[in-house]
Amino acid sequence: MKNRSFLFFTTIFIILLIPIILFFSNDRDQHKSGNKSGQEKQHEKEDKKEDKKEDDKKEKKEKKEKDNGIGPDDIIWGIDSASLTTKELYACVKEQFGTPKVWGRYLGDIEDVSFGLTSDEVEYLHSNKIKILIIYNHITEAKGYENGKSHAEKAISMAKELKVPKGKAIFADIEPSFPVDAKFIEGWFDEMSKSSYIPAIYGVFSQEQALFSEYNKAANNQKDLKKKMILWTAHPQKGITSEKKAPKYQPEGPKDSNLLGWQYGIDAKNCNIDTDLFKGKLIEYVW
Secondary structure, eight states: OHHHHHHHHHHHHHHHHHHHHHHHHHHHHHHHHHHHHHHHHHHHHHHHHHHHHHHHHHHHHHHHHHTTTOOTTOEEEEEEOSSOOOHHHHHHHHHHTOOOSEEEEESSOBTTTBOBOOHHHHHHHHHTTOEEEEEEOOOSOBOOHHHHHHHHHHHHHHHHHTTOOTTOEEEEEEOTTSOBOHHHHHHHHHHHHHTTSEEEEEEOOOTTSHHHHHHHHHHHHSTTHHHHOEEEEOOSOOOOOOSTTOOOSOOOOSTTOEEEEEEEEOOOSSTTOEEEEEEGGGGGGOO
């Protein structure tokens, strides 16, 4: 009888013990599995980071190749001209100065001032692997928000008519003799930002000029203006040179501004050009 009771209770004990043993066994396996999964996830995360680095490198390489081998931190030489780009003018520039990677040209004609860029010029410059910097010089008074918007609208319309691609910068030409205020700059920036083009300004950005202080006022009023507005300054002046004798890239302009261009020499006696240096980053904003 005692043996039967012992056997009965032993059997009951074993039956009750089995689920407990299975529970702890499963929990241990899950814990191991969880650790393994975590490790696998970590490896996957690291692999994705490496893949992204490789993709970024590939993208930068492809972009540099697309931009004629120009990197964002490279300094490139260029010119701007109020004249039509003919074979004769190009030959003059190449023989006497160098081969520009960027050529600044104007939107629309202004009598006795500048000839507007034409479709034939675009084709000719592109055939010589030269990028075109777009300039709008129909401003005589750069004051007032609505005036800034109005000029931006005209510039956008002229650029579209010429089939300037999206994402290219249009430089408002604000000469030192023009009255200027922050509201005009804000109006130009706002209207241009609504379009498919990038807001930009050319001018003499020296601390003595009104353009310098009014730009800073506009940048304080508009959160994104300093970051998004591209500047091209004509200060300081070093004089016309050939590509080989160009000065070190040292333009002066408002602190922390998006300053990508420097017109260091104006009014060459030969070829009717000005000479410039640009940061390679500008390449994506020229045509």
